């Protein structure tokens with residue numbers, strides 16, 4: 403893979419960088435800027451080299467059309483603060499505003515294109531549509547740098563197709579991530595424990611089949627645990643449930659048993675009447691979630707159980723908060739998992755936290771980042787890497 407240095411003298415050249423700026427927001431306030439900070443080494447090195455830096459990124463999952471709540475405006479403002487120089491936000495992705503913004507860039511200046519997922523071609527399954535967006539992006543730049551580690555598992559126009567349309571290089575964040583994650587894939591020390599949670603259930607259930615062949619123990623929390631409880635025949639009230647995945651989960655449970663891999667499920671759940679910060683919380687047994695209730699966190703017994711299954715790990719990977727940690731009353735499970743990982747790290751384990759929200763949770767809940775061996779900016783991306791899958795946004799750079 404070419405690095406930025408291999409691109410030669412970049413002074414005055416337009417360099418398009420794909421970053422992952424999918425940060426958590428409360429309205430227009432960024433609640434954790436970790437992903438923006440993680441992008442700084444690459445962006446600063448391009449600024450120092452005198453390049454005209456054009457950044458493309460997404461925020462959330464808009465439906466292929468502009469939506470104010472998914473505007474990258476808060477990101478442009480924060481990026482400007484962190485770089486110490488204003489970052490112009492183009493009003494569109496590859497249209498007139500983007501062209502004018504790029505044309506006005508001076509050497510060492512940075513501009514951000516509006517949310518690339520406002521263009522339906524970005525996530526299209528139709529290759530020719532993606533290629534047409536990549537061609538539009540390519541007109542805005544001389545070189546492409548892939549630095550959005552959190553999206554390298556997506557075969558999307560600004561991640562994959564663009565790398566075939568411009569001379570390309572890998573950014574320093576992607577390189578750093580790959581180096582750290584390799585430590586968990588090349589002969590991981592055992593026990594190897596994987597903790598899963600979060601809300602991207604259908605995405606992340608898919609990794610379990612492969613992880614069963616690699617890990618010794620899988621702990622299931624967050625939104626995905628309810629599909630497991632349903633697979634065991636329990637009712638889950640109004641909790642997050644992927645009904646069409648129940649059979650697949652039954653298969654994972656059977657495969658894990660055959661392979662001697664332990665699947666640890668919560669024994670109690672913190673439920674509420676509504677998905678709200680102030681909805682009163684009650685603890686119920688995992689096999690007795692009442693109708694109408696929503697599971698928003700793992701319960702106190704499960705927190706102890708999870709901690710005991712994490713502390714003796716020699717390699718531990720965690721993706722996906724154990725509960726809705728953004729609501730204080732439902733942050734206990736996530737806190738317990740994070741603390742157990744910190745304890746495992748001090749016992750000598752190699753520990754990885756991955757994912758936009760999981761990494762944000764660690765910082766928002768006040769944990770010292772130094773308590774973990776590696777905090778990855780990618781959740782789905784790091785899981786797919788650990789599964790041993792080829793990641794399109796990285797593989798394409800070797801093409």
Ligand SMILES: Nc1ncnc2c1ncn2[C@@H]1O[C@H](COP(=O)(O)OP(=O)(O)O)[C@@H](O)[C@H]1O
Nearest residue numbers: 600601602624625698725726757758759760781
């Ligand atoms: N029981 C639950 N029900 C609904 N959402 C949940 C539950 N547990 C955790 N979550 C949510 O999962 C979100 C993060 O999921 P995800 O995007 O998959 O993680 P990451 O960004 O770390 O990869 C958080 O916003 C959290 O509130």
Ligand SMILES: O=C(OP(=O)(O)O)[C@H](O)COP(=O)(O)O
Nearest residue numbers: 422424552553757758780781782
């Ligand atoms: O937040 C992200 O991934 P993550 O939640 O797996 O860490 C990335 O920005 C990818 O977003 P996507 O899962 O909508 O493609």
